[in-house]
Amino acid sequence: MSVExxxxxxxxxxxxxLYALFSRHADSSAHDRDRQRYRSTGLSTSFEVFIARxxxxxxxxxxxxSLVIFSxxxxxxxxxxxxxxxFFGRGLPIINELPLPSVGRASLSVLAALSTAVVLRWxxxxxxxxxxxxxxxxxxxxxxxxxPGAVRYMRVLASGTADTRELLxxxxxxxxxxxxxxSLRDALNRxxxxxxLDEGLSLVARDTPSRDGLAPxxxxxxxxxxxxSDSLEGYLQMEGRLLSHKQERAHQRATGxxxxxxxxxxxxxxxxxxxxxxxxxxxxxxxxxGNEIATPVGQFTIRTLAFAGSLVFVLTAGLGxxxxxxxxxxxxxxxxxxxxPSTPQAIFRSATDNPASAAVVCAVPAVLxxxxxxxxxxxxxxxLLLGYAAYSIPVGLVSVRRARIDDAKxxxxxxxxxxxxxxxxxxxxxxxxxxxxxxxxxxxxxxxxVEALAFNLNLTTGTDDEDVRAAALDRFVERVGTPLSxxxxxxxxxxxxxxxxxxNVFETLETEIGRLYHExxxxxxxxxxxxxxxxxxxxxxxxxxxxxxxxxxxxFSQLSGVAGSSAQMTLDPQAVDPARDQFRFYLIAQATVLSxxxxxxxxxxxxxxxLLHSGALVVITYLVFAGVGVx
Numbered sequence: 001m002s003v004e005x006x007x008x009x010x011x012x013x014x015x016x017x018l019y020a021l022f023s024r025h026a027d028s029s030a031h032d033r034d035r036q037r038y039r040s041t042g043l044s045t046s047f048e049v050f051i052a053r054x055x056x057x058x059x060x061x062x063x064x065x066s067l068v069i070f071s072x073x074x075x076x077x078x079x080x081x082x083x084x085x086x087f088f089g090r091g092l093p094i095i096n097e098l099p100l101p102s103v104g105r106a107s108l109s110v111l112a113a114l115s116t117a118v119v120l121r122w123x124x125x126x127x128x129x130x131x132x133x134x135x136x137x138x139x140x141x142x143x144x145x146x147x148p149g150a151v152r153y154m155r156v157l158a159s160g161t162a163d164t165r166e167l168l169x170x171x172x173x174x175x176x177x178x179x180x181x182x183s184l185r186d187a188l189n190r191x192x193x194x195x196x197l198d199e200g201l202s203l204v205a206r207d208t209p210s211r212d213g214l215a216p217x218x219x220x221x222x223x224x225x226x227x228x229s230d231s232l233e234g235y236l237q238m239e240g241r242l243l244s245h246k247q248e249r250a251h252q253r254a255t256g257x258x259x260x261x262x263x264x265x266x267x268x269x270x271x272x273x274x275x276x277x278x279x280x281x282x283x284x285x286x287x288x289x290g291n292e293i294a295t296p297v298g299q300f301t302i303r304t305l306a307f308a309g310s311l312v313f314v315l316t317a318g319l320g321x322x323x324x325x326x327x328x329x330x331x332x333x334x335x336x337x338x339x340x341p342s343t344p345q346a347i348f349r350s351a352t353d354n355p356a357s358a359a360v361v362c363a364v365p366a367v368l369x370x371x372x373x374x375x376x377x378x379x380x381x382x383x384l385l386l387g388y389a390a391y392s393i394p395v396g397l398v399s400v401r402r403a404r405i406d407d408a409k410x411x412x413x414x415x416x417x418x419x420x421x422x423x424x425x426x427x428x429x430x431x432x433x434x435x436x437x438x439x440x441x442x443x444x445x446x447x448x449x450v451e452a453l454a455f456n457l458n459l460t461t462g463t464d465d466e467d468v469r470a471a472a473l474d475r476f477v478e479r480v481g482t483p484l485s486x487x488x489x490x491x492x493x494x495x496x497x498x499x500x501x502x503x504n505v506f507e508t509l510e511t512e513i514g515r516l517y518h519e520x521x522x523x524x525x526x527x528x529x530x531x532x533x534x535x536x537x538x539x540x541x542x543x544x545x546x547x548x549x550x551x552x553x554x555x556f557s558q559l560s561g562v563a564g565s566s567a568q569m570t571l572d573p574q575a576v577d578p579a580r581d582q583f584r585f586y587l588i589a590q591a592t593v594l595s596x597x598x599x600x601x602x603x604x605x606x607x608x609x610x611l612l613h614s615g616a617l618v619v620i621t622y623l624v625f626a627g628v629g630v631x
Contacts, residue, residue: 022055023048040136040209058124062117070113140209142179148243150177155236164225265321272310318595322602355399355608366391389615396612406482412446421506431457449479488513534600538593545589593617
């Protein structure tokens, strides 16, 4: 029985049905590129199952949409159907020169439904290929981000052993190396199945999306290892430098893209606000902007539809800008991926220093604030905005507090490693060195963690000393809880267990921690520029809209009134309603500052700080507009 049939036998009933119907498409030449992309993603399901699911979704989407379109077009009036058919008949090239028969409502409904089904089915299938490409690209970026550090760590391990399997195994067990560690685990598993390490490395090099990074490294690694430890250490040292230089060039390119995105962000977010201002003022001179248009949810004027479209556009642009900044961040995220505790008691206890816990705890007070706002007579818009601020600001403040604590710990980790390295270079054992540092050096917020590490390293439990040391270092990294600690101190135990020279390990660790800390500080300085761009754009838009509210609307309202009393003037007396238009300007300003806050916060430290920036800007905007009496 083939692998595909065995995997199909383990599927659920829906997947088995889809597999029987559509798995044959996986062998089509149209999916050769998708198959290559699939190998690069590292997904656990087979390619045939993925294609079967994709085609099942494509048919479901196509048939569902065709039924909706058929029902909608069948309900259209005959005149509207003729208008739509005539529009395409006159607009499509070649077809507009051919004699077309008259088409009834039923024929038009069937034609529209079939066309929609075919197009959507094709789009979903193409979208599946695009999805595989994005997964492969994300995995490639993760590999290329973590590969330089993995190679440098492997060089330290190589001073104690030249066994390639052991080197790969120790790096593969380090979660700090992300997709690189996953690829090395895959290589070891394939080597175990094939009985040859070269075969396992070759298969992973063939399938990896990192064609210019991981693939050549794996192919050359075993060759140098077979030539001895000196050749292996030299190759790893040279490869580490080359990969670091390549990574720095990629960071510089990403910085250039971020500069372009920030410039586009300013233009894109200012444009909708200006559009609403221009259409409101132009409505006095162009009465046609007040004409109503029928929509599925009612009759609306052109100005109202333009305003609603601007709101949606601004919020979408803000989310897109925040996503782009997050995707192009040139190095590791400035803040760790906070994990929420599993029990309610732990969530409440950690709410003051864990943003993930605060995001749950702060929801209840935010709801209570929203209820109070409703009771006090606030409108729906201000209730939502101020309720959002009541939720986002406390969560953001917790994230800032935690980030400052983490930054302080990262600063002290450098001093801690430097002090321990000095004692180790004098010939003292590692536990004794840590104990002396804990006693003699003031490490600020890191002091309790270092004292706990010193205590745990000197425990005697009857187990092997290496097990005690490994457990103590693991607990230390967990207590510190910063990415820098896991990328540096958390790797010491593996190097010491491999037999590497202790002094060499700590010398390398000093260099690595200094480099990583410098990269983080440089990233922080660069990203603060984009955070300032978000705030500047928000305050600029608020200032422009407030100025128009205070100086322009009243004048045009008077002009409209004069037009209404004069039969010779063709101005629309209902074009400007100060109360209505001031509130619309207020809403477009709030949407703009929300988007700017998301952009600025993500650029600063990530998702949780985006809540703080956007919530603070919402409160500032409400204060300004309410203060001048137009909110």
